[in-house]
Amino acid sequence: MKKCLLFVLIALTISSTAVCLAGERLIIAVNTDAATLDPHVQNDSHSEQVVAMLYNTLLKFEEDGTIVPDLAESYTVSPDKRTWTFELRKGVKFHNGKEMTSADVKGTYDRFMRDDADGAQLVVKEITKMFEAVEVIGKYKVSVTTDKPYGPMMPLLCNRSLAIMDADIIEKHKASTGNFPVSVVGTGSYKIKSWKKDEEIVLVKFNDYFGTPAKSDALHFRVIPEAASRVIALETGEVDFVPQFPAEDMDRLKKSPKVNVIQKASVGARLFRFGCNDKIMKNTKVRQAIVHALDRKAFVDGLFPGMSLHSTGPVTSVVWGYHNFGVIERDLAKSKKLLAEAGYPNGFETKIVTTPRYAKGVELAETISAQLADVGIKAKIEVLEWSVLLPLWKGVTPEVFDQPIFVMGAGTSMMDADGALRGLYTTTETGTNERNYGFYSNKEVDQLVMAGMSETDPELRKELYKKASEILYLKDPVAMWLFDRPTTVAASSKLSNIKINGIGLVFYDEVMKK
Amino acid sequence: MLKFIITRIISVIPILFLVSILVFLMVHFIPGDPVINMLGMEAQPEAIEATRERLGLNKPLHIQYTSFLINILKGDLGTSIRTKKPVIQEIKDKYRYSLILAIGGTLVASVLGVLMGIVSAIKQNKFWDNFLMVISLLSVSTPSFFLALILILIFSLFLGWFPSIGVYSWRHYVLPIFALGTQSIGLIARMTRSAMLDTLNQDYITTAKAKGAPWFQVVFSHALRNAMIPVLTILGLRFGGLLAGSALIEMVFAIPGIGRLMIDAVLTRDYPVIQATVLFISVTFVMINLIVDILYSIVDPRVKC
Numbered sequence: 001m002k003k004c005l006l007f008v009l010i011a012l013t014i015s016s017t018a019v020c021l022a023g024e025r026l027i028i029a030v031n032t033d034a035a036t037l038d039p040h041v042q043n044d045s046h047s048e049q050v051v052a053m054l055y056n057t058l059l060k061f062e063e064d065g066t067i068v069p070d071l072a073e074s075y076t077v078s079p080d081k082r083t084w085t086f087e088l089r090k091g092v093k094f095h096n097g098k099e100m101t102s103a104d105v106k107g108t109y110d111r112f113m114r115d116d117a118d119g120a121q122l123v124v125k126e127i128t129k130m131f132e133a134v135e136v137i138g139k140y141k142v143s144v145t146t147d148k149p150y151g152p153m154m155p156l157l158c159n160r161s162l163a164i165m166d167a168d169i170i171e172k173h174k175a176s177t178g179n180f181p182v183s184v185v186g187t188g189s190y191k192i193k194s195w196k197k198d199e200e201i202v203l204v205k206f207n208d209y210f211g212t213p214a215k216s217d218a219l220h221f222r223v224i225p226e227a228a229s230r231v232i233a234l235e236t237g238e239v240d241f242v243p244q245f246p247a248e249d250m251d252r253l254k255k256s257p258k259v260n261v262i263q264k265a266s267v268g269a270r271l272f273r274f275g276c277n278d279k280i281m282k283n284t285k286v287r288q289a290i291v292h293a294l295d296r297k298a299f300v301d302g303l304f305p306g307m308s309l310h311s312t313g314p315v316t317s318v319v320w321g322y323h324n325f326g327v328i329e330r331d332l333a334k335s336k337k338l339l340a341e342a343g344y345p346n347g348f349e350t351k352i353v354t355t356p357r358y359a360k361g362v363e364l365a366e367t368i369s370a371q372l373a374d375v376g377i378k379a380k381i382e383v384l385e386w387s388v389l390l391p392l393w394k395g396v397t398p399e400v401f402d403q404p405i406f407v408m409g410a411g412t413s414m415m416d417a418d419g420a421l422r423g424l425y426t427t428t429e430t431g432t433n434e435r436n437y438g439f440y441s442n443k444e445v446d447q448l449v450m451a452g453m454s455e456t457d458p459e460l461r462k463e464l465y466k467k468a469s470e471i472l473y474l475k476d477p478v479a480m481w482l483f484d485r486p487t488t489v490a491a492s493s494k495l496s497n498i499k500i501n502g503i504g505l506v507f508y509d510e511v512m513k514k
Numbered sequence: 515m516l517k518f519i520i521t522r523i524i525s526v527i528p529i530l531f532l533v534s535i536l537v538f539l540m541v542h543f544i545p546g547d548p549v550i551n552m553l554g555m556e557a558q559p560e561a562i563e564a565t566r567e568r569l570g571l572n573k574p575l576h577i578q579y580t581s582f583l584i585n586i587l588k589g590d591l592g593t594s595i596r597t598k599k600p601v602i603q604e605i606k607d608k609y610r611y612s613l614i615l616a617i618g619g620t621l622v623a624s625v626l627g628v629l630m631g632i633v634s635a636i637k638q639n640k641f642w643d644n645f646l647m648v649i650s651l652l653s654v655s656t657p658s659f660f661l662a663l664i665l666i667l668i669f670s671l672f673l674g675w676f677p678s679i680g681v682y683s684w685r686h687y688v689l690p691i692f693a694l695g696t697q698s699i700g701l702i703a704r705m706t707r708s709a710m711l712d713t714l715n716q717d718y719i720t721t722a723k724a725k726g727a728p729w730f731q732v733v734f735s736h737a738l739r740n741a742m743i744p745v746l747t748i749l750g751l752r753f754g755g756l757l758a759g760s761a762l763i764e765m766v767f768a769i770p771g772i773g774r775l776m777i778d779a780v781l782t783r784d785y786p787v788i789q790a791t792v793l794f795i796s797v798t799f800v801m802i803n804l805i806v807d808i809l810y811s812i813v814d815p816r817v818k819c
Contacts, residue, residue: 387546
């Protein structure tokens, strides 16, 4: 009996060791699956990360945010700054073996530029409204013309939403492109091998990749919904990479010899916006009072220690057009004075709407509510599940929208102030809130942001965004910025050469395993 | 026997019909919009309306329910709004994981629970009885979610005996099955103990002992068989509970089972998947209890079919 037990124990120990020894593959533990692998439809960071490994864009961001050619070898801009002509790389292969040519670029862009393109499906349609025409000039030459000069054209072309796809695949699979492995065909360093929904996406190295070959043979994006399980799996060696983990695990992981924690400033920020349709919140002084009533150390040092940075403006430091306005310090006297000037010397009652979908969404609201109580503002908290909250945000009118203060995330995949400000904080034309969920409206901001969009002189653009940002952050606040969210990942100490760009995309193809 | 089974199966139909109505109404009355969830924050109002039209979600509820019911009778559970895959395929892919967990959990719970109950009953009011009842109380009151994390910490992180996530070999099932089954161990142990105590005090047990029947035969052949009826009832109910309640365990151990499918569907208001998974679990639950009813007659011949 004892021998039998001993045998079982030895067998278990040997087989458990075998599990820990992964081959030349990287296992990435993600909390949720990619929604789609269609670059033009994807609209979440999980999908974007996988798309980044599968597809290429005409230009791309390096780790430090500089823009370099990707599928385009070179480009020229017409004197009127409206037409961009690109010389494409020759010999670039799609994963199905077909050569990428200017016809694919036209086919890709035409897909979302067509009048009848499904704007709901193709998220990219909204951000490329200024595109007027795409012309094939030669097999490897293509031009893109905009309706007027567009200042941030280069960062826009780096956006993964504008990734080049095989035109034949688009035509063949139409709206179901990117939903099944056969319809996922890019030019990236990895190609798709399998996709078990909500379980795992497996990418394998693409041997005909035009650029530097990927270092690992395969990438496994494995879905592990529970945060504690992801962290333990990293410590046991069952996974190599955890892109998201709770702030509470930070200290322990930093001390672990098996794990390295890597952090990089990103475009992401956490804020609570004001519903400017609210009769109290439409008053600028009220919003200023709230902004000055907050002690942001409670969020940065208390709720997200080591995983957050103090906000210093409406866009983060990695976004082009950023200006440092400093941290807004808590000043209760100033806040009370502003409230009195606004006609609320004894404060007022209001509501904070939040969702647990965002990390510590409820705790953030509770902290804000407690801090606002110090200036007499009594804010009750309404916690809504994401699927309940979304319809309350989407396309509603000011008469219906009932969220004086509400949680929101911020970021831009083009790392430019145009992407971070236009649409989100500019006045909507339709009367519904479109992307400007809080119905914020400031004519000066509108003019500055629209001028920044068409201005092509970088220095002048910076000046325009500085002015717009000052209004949004201080003079006529659109939101209370709580903290910036750097990208923080935990990786096995066996990994090296881990690079992350400002958008938060990890260059998994360059990661090496010891 | 056949007539009994057919009658029971027919009696199940109104139950499932009722379940289908309840589930349908429930998912349609909870707040949230599957279309906006699917299309995301950037979606345009026209596109939202068009998608609603395409999915038939703008039709009156009774029309939606009728077509849902007709499709079920045709064997078509619809298409997932979120993954765009046929729901039947989704369930087929994931059901086996949950079934293995539920069967494993029930086996662990029944073997350990019955053994603990027998020992407790035989050693009534002695050290082992008290000790095992404390253990059973602990197992009943420890949330499976918490226990799962403790098991992972001890057996995966510290000892390295079992993997902590996924289902790639039989070893991957060990911890989730124990985490799932443990709560039922205590319940079954207590139920077995009390049933055994009742039986052990019966006259026929005294007679068996007086006739010099071996201890083993008295306990397992005479007492246990008669004590099994209430235990079987609990086992049937627990199996259904474990199948429906494996969602948390599936989340912790990253197992793509039907519980996780259901939770994801609820969070994204994927109506066809919610309806189908709840119906599927209900059918399993009802079928298991049907099997239990049949088992009664085998265990106790007095129960006529």
